[in-house]
Amino acid sequence: MLVEDSRVVRELLTHIVGRDARLEVVAAVASGEEALAQLACARPDVISMDIRLPGIDGLETTRRIMAEHPTPIVVVADSVEDSSLRISMNALRAGALSVVEKPVATTHAGYDAVADEICTQLRIMAEVPVIRRRPIGTQWAVRGASPAALAPFPSQAGRPTVLAIAASTGGPPALARVLGGLPETFPLPVLLVQHMGAAFMEGFASWLNGVVPMPVALARDGERMEPGRVYVAPGDRHLELGSGGFLRILDTAPVGGQRPAATVLFRSVARQAGAGGIGVLLTGMGEDGAQGLLDMRRAGAATTAEHESTAVVYGMPAAAVRLSAASAVLPLERIAGHVLRAAMPETSP
Structure with a gap:
């Protein structure tokens, strides 16, 4: 399943996936709501997820998919914008498996490499078993948090450096x-x-x-x-x-x-x-x-x-x-x- 709000990019991704005989597009949608609605009947093995979507964004869509219909997700993100990068990293934290660069155009200098990487990631991630889960919490990721008391580790030959x-x-x-x-x-x-x-x-x-x-x-x-x-x-x-x-x-x-x-x-x-x-x-x-x-x-x-x-x-x-x-x-x-x-x-x- 391809989730991408831009019609041009959606068609480009469809073209890219179509070049790989091992991949088949079962659905191409423009919003997170459409993705969630079609997930049960389309039953994709892997999802290509845009981050910036109208309505619920790619991060929230990822969270809902992983909670309701766990499916391998590859985030396809614009690597230039800082805000997109932050959202992409949080999507990985919410259960997406990897992030790849969004293709620009067939005439772009790095197009072939980007297209190959997208297909490779989709093929690989389609084989990864995923389970229903809640996003990783923040209780273990707060600056200044104190660790629980721990017993000493057995002596090593050298002092840890x-x-x-x-x-x-x-x-x-x-x-x-x-x-x-x-x-x-x-x-x-x-x-x-x-x-x-x-x-x-x-x-x-x-x-x-x-x-x-x-x-x-x-x-x-x-x-x-x-x-x-x-x-x-x-x-x-x-x-x-x-x-x-x-x-x-x-x-x-x-x-x-x-x-x-x-x-x-x-x-x-x-x-x-x-x-x-x-x-x-x-x-x-x-x-x-x-x-x-x-x-x-x-x-x-x-x-x-x-x-x-x-x-x-x-x-x-x-x-x-x-x-x-x-x-x-x-x-x-x-x-x-x-x-x-x-x-x-x-x-x-």
């Missing part, structure tokens, strides 16, 4: 859940990789900054990391931890088809921080991050993969589990507490 965390499909709400469970006074810097179109990364970082206690921003090359701050890999660039706690932003080749790649980040943390690293791999399609997490574990770091029971897509964490790269495999709601314990190991008397 950095947390590296990565996700792909389903990542934004999962990252918000984990980082939202950490206090503003979290004692380590946080390095983060999220697979997402380059045009959306600044908006993603801005959105995350508004829903978790720690300040969040895109990482800058040569920047020295500081405790209690979250550094997000910028769009289409690798993020590495360099010597002396300085960050490196690289445009070297993709690794495993990804740039930024979780494996690149994790391997750099293994090299520079050794047993002082903490690595977390969350929901995502593919296998990115698994080999890097294994490097971290071999270096003595505490490593965690999200459990299958909560992962939207159990691809990346599953790959890590197969490699025995994760020293702990936990459902999403337990990861923040585990990370806090790892960041505060027992000290010798």
Whole structure:
């Protein structure tokens, strides 16, 4: 099902989907109300959702679909407007699975790449099982919130110095859940990789900054990391931890088809921080991050993969589990507490 209020864009999306023999348009509607009305009879496997709609917007439509007729949703958004980016991120939090850039015209320079990405995301997301759910609440995402008291974590060989965390499909709400469970006074810097179109990364970082206690921003090359701050890999660039706690932003080749790649980040943390690293791999399609997490574990770091029971897509964490790269495999709601314990190991008397 295509949900798009612009007739021109709706026809363009119909044309794009029609190019892929594995996809079929069962409905193309101009409003959220129409989408909800036709959902039961059209029974789409996946929905392409515009954000700016007349009447109820794409965010509210997403919420209602996920509460009443859970269906995989791909947000198709205008990446230029800040307000659209914020709404798109909140749609991901409400249950949408991914966000892709809206096509402009067949004559546009990046049209083919955008069209291919839309079809790829629709095909992939059509296979993702979704369940009826309420939007993730905000009780775990309030600045200044105090965490519950936690028992000390068993001693590691090295004093924790950095947390590296990565996700792909389903990542934004999962990252918000984990980082939202950490206090503003979290004692380590946080390095983060999220697979997402380059045009959306600044908006993603801005959105995350508004829903978790720690300040969040895109990482800058040569920047020295500081405790209690979250550094997000910028769009289409690798993020590495360099010597002396300085960050490196690289445009070297993709690794495993990804740039930024979780494996690149994790391997750099293994090299520079050794047993002082903490690595977390969350929901995502593919296998990115698994080999890097294994490097971290071999270096003595505490490593965690999200459990299958909560992962939207159990691809990346599953790959890590197969490699025995994760020293702990936990459902999403337990990861923040585990990370806090790892960041505060027992000290010798």
